Amino acid sequence: MEERGIQVRVWVVAAALLASLCGLGVRLGYLHLANHSKLKREYKRELLGLRGRIFDCNGDQFPMAVSLPARQYFLDPLAVKKTHDPKAIAKTVADALNLDPAEVLAKFSQTDSRYIKLGVSLDDRAFAMLADTKTISGIGSEELSVRSYPQKRRMSHVLGFVNNMGVGGAGIEQEFNDYLKGTPGLIKSEKDAGSVEIRNRRELDVPAIPGSDVYLTLDHNIQYVVEQEIKEVVEKFQAVSGWAIVQRVKTGAILAMASYPDFDPANYNDESSDVWRNNALAIVYEPGSIMKSLTVASALNEHLVTPNTMIDAGDGTWFYAGKPLHDHVTGVISVGTALKKSSNIACAKIGLMFKPQRLESYLRAFGIGEKLGLELPGEERGILPHVKDWSKLTQTRVPIGQGVAVTGLQMVNAYSTLANDGVMMKPHVVDKIVSFKGDVVFKAQPKVLGKPVSPEVARQVREMLIGVTEEGGTGKRATVSGYSVGGKTGTAQKAVPGGYSSTDYYASFVGFVPAHDPVFCVLVSVERPRPQHTGGFVSAPAFSKIAAATARYLEVPPDQPADADEEADAEQP
């Protein structure tokens, strides 16, 4: 009887143990295999796809724009634990994010919002400081990228900016947004009770794809010089604005493009939207006398004149279609002298030698009144009225740069055409685009847009334009020690409703170096300089400085003896 009792008890215990084991097994299997409460355990994290970088022509060593990983910190006042001291939290936050502790503390009382932005930090140490859950609560963070421009305002009008949504809002950032933007990655997994990912339960791991890198044709060293000079000339002459472009004549590549006033792309909202505009291609203005070279080149190409053809400039006033045209040059002068001294009457008379349609087609062939297709937003086409809208007077005014409006880019490209033996190249600012894997997805190739004049005519005009920078020419301040310079001054009255301003001018100089075998072309334009307002006085000196620095930087061999002044200057310690 006793044995039987023991046996029964053992069986009962064994059955109970087995039942418990089975229960645990079923529960274990259920927890592991069943699909319940998946939403509660689901862990999702988006990975930052950093935006591509923008480099200048020197390659990876000089990024002009980069995206940096950062964290946006925010406060949820309702999530602050009662056991934690808001003052202490505010102090830690202020220390970590370089904020004012009082300002941070004030945000703790804004209980109407559960997402109050505190600040952005690039430093991981801030994250470590604010992630201490023993003393800190109510502070959250999320990953984001911050667009950084290491050279601050350099190339601001070319680079543009990225808006708060991470989308390019101007310049290269806007035009190449689809290439630059990165693709975010995604991690799907499960999380534990502490909301930490259980790494071995990761179901999906799609890595982020960084955006492609854009390499510009611009050189930050030349850009530095150009920006300094344009700023100096605008400030010196109390001008409204100024812009300058340096272009390689053989390829059409833009080496520098600057406008002043400029802005900091990282803080673009500090300036008005007018300042964001790239004046070099968005301001349309009457070019004035810099148009005369195109008129003369067209006339030479049409065999209407030769460089030695004599034209009567009269006594300084010429009436045509009932309107007077004034000139500071008088008497009978050659076509070469007309350019050198910038005679209005002589050039207007050359314009009259054309059939109007022919003159218009020449100017269009030089790119006037047409977009050149630069890879930047905001390029204007300028204004060149169709010949059917021309009055009798128009044919005498367009040749001297009145009644026609251009962009700086059009003028520098037209002069580059003359410098490049009459071959017009497409201007471009992007050299190549490289994917994050290193594949070249785009490579710019020099593209010929047209051949408005013959090489011989281009050479003849270049020779004439050298005279402009020589003694007696209007652009003698544009000379560059050691180099021959060909170019043209332009002083245009600003168009105002009903006519022209008598006080406001555009002062320009555009030219190429070395004049006999040009390597690059430079345009400098200044809006409303005062008190001096002529292109020869205002813009030519800036051209000279830019051209001198560019020629030496590009190691262009000198083709002239250096000036004695320059040598003496170089001797100084």
Next chain:
Amino acid sequence: MRRNNKRQVRIKFLPVPAAGVIVLAVSVALSYWFMDSKSAQLGQEIRKYEQKYAALENERVREEARWNEKKTPEKLDRAMLQHGILMKYPKPEQIVRMDEKGRPVPGQLSLVKFQRIRNAGEHVAESAQ
């Protein structure tokens, strides 16, 4: 009558096959539990390394940006100015350009020669005054 207290009581409460199944099930469950723990542990380590790698990569990107900010032309200019260093381009006559075969590019030397003659002439003229 004496009781035999040392007598062993043999109780046969579980058949051997059933016990084997239970032992096997428990072994499988324990193995599963052990491997799952090990896997979780390795997962945590991987996660930590991933985080460390991401942090280091972020720091590298930021450090590069800091370096790039330091070598901008105006900062170099300022630094040189602080140390009293004035850099200028060499005079044209101090530069001799070579072609691919290592010979001076035509025109370079004649230009320098012309310049020297001109300078010498000016020097003579100054001395004569």
